[in-house]
Amino acid sequence: MSVRVQIEDFDVSQEMLALRKKNPKVGAVASFVGVVRDLNDGEDVSTLELEHYPGMTERALELIVNEAKTRWDIYDTLIIHRVGALQPLDQIVLVIVTSAHRGESFKACEFLMDYLKTRAPFWKKEQTSSGERWVEARASDAEAAERWTQGEGS
Amino acid sequence: MEIKILFFAKLREAFDVSQEVIVIADTENKISDVLNVLRHRGDVWKRELDENKPFRIAVNQEMVSDDVLLKNADEVALFPPVTGG
Numbered sequence: 712m713s714v715r716v717q718i719e720d721f722d723v724s725q726e727m728l729a730l731r732k733k734n735p736k737v738g739a740v741a742s743f744v745g746v747v748r749d750l751n752d753g754e755d756v757s758t759l760e761l762e763h764y765p766g767m768t769e770r771a772l773e774l775i776v777n778e779a780k781t782r783w784d785i786y787d788t789l790i791i792h793r794v795g796a797l798q799p800l801d802q803i804v805l806v807i808v809t810s811a812h813r814g815e816s817f818k819a820c821e822f823l824m825d826y827l828k829t830r831a832p833f834w835k836k837e838q839t840s841s842g843e844r845w846v847e848a849r850a851s852d853a854e855a856a857e858r859w860t861q862g863e864g865s
Numbered sequence: 866m867e868i869k870i871l872f873f874a875k876l877r878e879a880f881d882v883s884q885e886v887i888v889i890a891d892t893e894n895k896i897s898d899v900l901n902v903l904r905h906r907g908d909v910w911k912r913e914l915d916e917n918k919p920f921r922i923a924v925n926q927e928m929v930s931d932d933v934l935l936k937n938a939d940e941v942a943l944f945p946p947v948t949g950g
Contacts, residue, residue: 763949764871766926767923827950828949830928832923832947833947834945835949848919852950
């Protein structure tokens with residue numbers, strides 16, 4: 712398991728290769744990349760500033776990974792989340808999961824993102840054409856995370 | 866006892882402080898006691914920490930939803946609902 716909170720960008724293919732190393736048991740590698748958009752809630756976004764809670768953020772991500780490992784038979788995971796100032800088109804988050812078969816890694820990858828969005832302490836502030844504003848939490852994200860507590864995700 | 870309090874994101878900006886240490890009586894050692902101390906400052910403190918506001922609380926870097934008991938040197942963090950990913 713690896714969890715990284717960093718300012719720097721990441722190289723997806725390099726991280727995928729590193730995660731499955733030379734483990735011949737890995738038959739599936741699922742990944743998700745979140746990217747900064749130039750539009751949110753009807754406003755043009757020029758910059759996205761990411762704040763986090765050093766220490767707690769890493770710990771929260773590790774707890775989420777441990778939870779995924781109890782639910783699915785997966786080999787390894789990587790979560791990278793960027794902080795600081797980001798622009799549209801920038802990569803913001805990466806989740807990679809390896810497993811023997813695709814079903815496990817697909818599900819675990821989606822679960823990790825859903826839980827990350829509702830449980831890991833990160834906050835986004837947008838610079839828009841009409842000034843800056845803190846991004847509000849979405850009910851749809853809470854609902855996405857809630858699905859996994861109702862047996863649907865097993 | 867001394868409690869370290871951290872503020873993040875919108876709350877950090879509203880209060881214009883990222884962290885502070887407050888002293889509370891040993892007999893008033895619940896999260897709700899700490900919140901009341903802060904609310905008593907009035908103005909933006911009262912407004913942002915109103916019970917109807919959706920702020921979150923972490924104690925020693927773990928999210929809590931109940932009114933837990935605090936001990937000396939605990940770290941309490943107050944922040945808005947998270948918006949990463």
